Amino acid sequence: MIVKSVLEEEFLTLAEVKEMLDQIREKRADEEELGYELRRAIRHAELFSKGSAEENTAMVAELMKMEKMTRTIAVKIADIRPVTKDELRAIYAKERFNLSEEELSNILEIAFRG
Template sequence: MIVKEVVNEELLTLAEVKEMLTQIMEERREESDEEQVYEFRKALNHAEIFSKLSANDAKELVSKLLEFEKMRPAVAVRITDILPQSRDELRSIYAKEKFTIKDDELDAILDVVRQYA
């Protein structure tokens, strides 16, 4: 059995994934006229439907969210992908975390998110 190792791992927002998949599709289209693989088309379609920001805006929002004290990179990416509009939506993102977040912290996060929504 061949075991492969992870060479590099990076968290990406859905907007960044969409941008990467679009670039790959264009490169492949230039190289040959072959149709894209089903899984690739489904992944690109999903990213196009559900990404709400441009890749640059998504990166900017993630960096602003990471300035908060109780913000982990994975949570910042999740918030950027979902763009929650209420405290309840934001609490559901934090549901698996081992700490609770106060209402004023939730409001501050929502204020940042609303700048991009």
């Protein structure tokens, strides 16, 4: 199948992707053998996803309430689950603003609870 255009785009956490891929795997289990790319994507999601899709969705929603937060960054934080302020600063490295110590602590607290 060749994709001609993108109809919709949405940032998802790796746990949400894992859940979707698991549904695809179950649906196709009886019909056909899974393709190489799908098997690799499933393996990647299984290895690197942290938490459940519900936990990550809740974490992203809570992070989005913060002032200096975008959906892209919130999803990265939910996927990576940083534990230090330096890891969090690395996620924000490309942004044009800096976070205060209090903002960093608040984000880490949310990530740790998740």
